[in-house]
Amino acid sequence: MTDADGPVSRAVADAHRREWAGVLAATVRVTRDLDLAEECVQEAYAQALTAWRDGVPARPGAWLTTAARRRALDAHRRAAVAQRALPLLVVDEVAPEPWGTPPDDLLALLFTCCHPALTAEARVALTLRLLGGLTTPEIARAFLVTEPTMAARLTRAKKKIAAAGVPFRVPGPDELPRRLAGVLTVVALVLTTGHTAPTGAALVRDDLLDRAHDLARLLRSRFPDDADVAGLLALVLLTDARRASRTDPAGGLVLLADQDRASWDADMITEGRVLVRTALTARPVRRYAVLAAIAAVHADAATFADTDWPEIVGLYDVLAARWPSPVVTLNRAVAVGFADGPDAGLAALDALRDEPRLAAYGYLAAARGELLRRAGRDAEARTALEEAALLTANDVERELLADRLAALDG
Amino acid sequence: MGQYLILIYTDDASHAAMGEQEVGALMAAHQAFGAEHGEALRGGGWLHPAATATSVRRPDGRETNGFAAGEDALVTDGPYGETKEALGGYYLVEAPDLDAALAIARDVPEPFGGVEVRPLRPTVQQYS
Structure with missing residues (x-):
């Protein structure tokens, strides 16, 4: 039966x-x-x-x-x-529970999975497998690798944990800030990977978004005073609040400008806003607090036209000053394009013209194409959008780019 | 408890270019390291530069004769692998886990290169 x-x-x-x-x-x-x-x-x-x-x-x-x-x-x-060939995991002895504090096994497992002695790829894969309960094929699909490659990656990481003596333990106070930052990076990567799946037929990977949610909540429950943790949970909530509106009934991508804001999850937004406010008070300013604040500005706008773009540019300025990266420059240029017009946006994008790290990054071509289209430079826009379509492995994104190209021809 | 070998990789040329005072300061730093982590240390050594190395291997294409290179081994001048940073010394430490070993490794004085931490297999024959 x-x-x-x-x-x-x-x-x-x-x-x-x-x-x-x-x-x-x-x-x-x-x-x-x-x-x-x-x-x-x-x-x-x-x-x-x-x-x-x-x-x-x-x-x-x-x-x-x-x-x-x-x-x-x-x-x-x-x-x-x-008679095993591999040594056993290093696990601290704990006093039996009536006398000692029960050990935080869940958190210990998370810190083991995210140990800096493992590669960044292995950390996120192990976290999704051991804490998220995802299968190897599911994880392989999320990171554009074959199943055997992902299986080998997981096996190698587990062997190293055992052989090198990576402990099953929540780090002590000396190490905790550094190690917690590594864990947050993993959770943020799960979030971005779930938000726009790098490959496949669906735009969103619900399983990954759910796991990012769980992990951020777990961290928030254990580190209630950490502003980066609060910021990360806020970022998860404010990003995820839009999940339902990001695709149409046929699975097509709906851009932020066209999303039905009434369908955004109001509870998540309310909780996210409160967390952002707390997280932003920490000094020095925290990266995840700023990222969440950007998401909050979008959530605060009743319509796309109401978006406070100068505020968003200002937040990207904070990011660019303290945590500069080509992706921050790109996103800032997009915001400038809305705040000050497409020509200003294109000027801000020029800084990335020769950036090797973005050479195969489809969003750069897509952003340039969109700004060129709005500037009325259709021929150049077509070239850029065609390049973007070649660079994405996500079917839904490719369809949207094809629609944009068709609209240019019309 | 496990044993970890901390391999110190250094740039021999930069090392050779150090003045007497700098060398003295580096030695003092190693002594201070030894005093700080004496309880965990099980051994250590400072190697002559890689230019003094001699490699011994089985001639290309010859069948293994047992496991060792044997009498007709190929003896050549130089280290086993040529790299910019060469093995310059080591510490053998005993530590409860990798975090403890890494905490020791962070304190190893090495101005021109870095260190690698390798766990020893517990079954390997111990010499004393």
Whole structure:
């Protein structure tokens, strides 16, 4: 008997979505081995499909953790682990819970996944796999690599964690600021990757956006006084509030100018605004607070025409002064194009003409094409938009560019 | 607890160009490092420049004869791999985890290059 859409399957799927990371983190403490922990947790979910037919437990996470840990202890008993080639994960001993503070396994797992001794690609992949519960093919698709490549990347990272002794631990106060910044970078990358999927038929990757949401909330609950954390959660909320309006019923891309602002998620925007206000009071000014503030200016505008572009240019000036990057220059030029007209925007873009890091960045060509079109320089606009269409691997973006090109011809 | 080898990579030419006083200051910095991390240190050494290295390998195309290069080994002047920064010294440390090893590695004095931290396999035969 299967109940693919029945209440038990739904409860298990729901628990997968909500509890995966916590169950895995608690199991890692027992297995001291990431692969074995994953295996045990997967088996626990499979077991739930049958066991929960008699009733879904009141605390599914606790049920799953117990089941996964029991399997982990069995595996240890079978002594397979004793003859393993790889050393065990470094896990601090903790006092039994009635006396000591229960360890924050979830946060420890996040810091392990985002350890600076791993490559940036491995950090985000491991985070999506171990905390997000995404499958290897899902992660591979998000980052434009083949499944075997992604599988090898994950395996290599897990081996390094074990062999090099990357600890399963929340860093101490000395290291925490630096390490937390690394974790925020990973979450921000999950957000941007989900917001506009680099590849594929859909504009948005809902699974990635949901994970960015969860991770930002987790960090906010653990670091309530950190302005960058507040800024990042605000950025997630204010960006994600627009999710429903960014595509039309056929999956086509709807630009910010054309989005139905009434469909933006008002609760997310309200919460995001409050967080931005808090985050912006920190000194020195924090990067994620400024990024979130830009998103908040958009959220504050009742219509696209009401957008306070000079304010947005000012915020990009802050970013450009403290955290200069070609992408910041590009986004600032787009804002200048709306604040002071297309010619001013094109002048601001000129700084990027010979920027090698943007040579294959489709948004530069797209932004130039859009400014040229508004400046009435149709022939040049066509060349730029054609270049942008060649450079994107996202089908929805390519269709929008094709529409723009067709409009130029009309 | 695990052991980590901290390999110090340096630029021999820059090193050779140091004045006597600078060399003295660098030595003092290593002594201070040793005093600071003495409890974790299990060994260490300072190598002569890579120009003094001699490589020993199996001649190209010859079948392995056991695992070693053996009597007809090819002996050549110079380090095994030519790089701008060459291995100049090492410390062997014992640390509970990578974070602790990296904290020690951050303190290694090396003005011209950097260090690499490698975990030792626990099964390797120990010499004393």
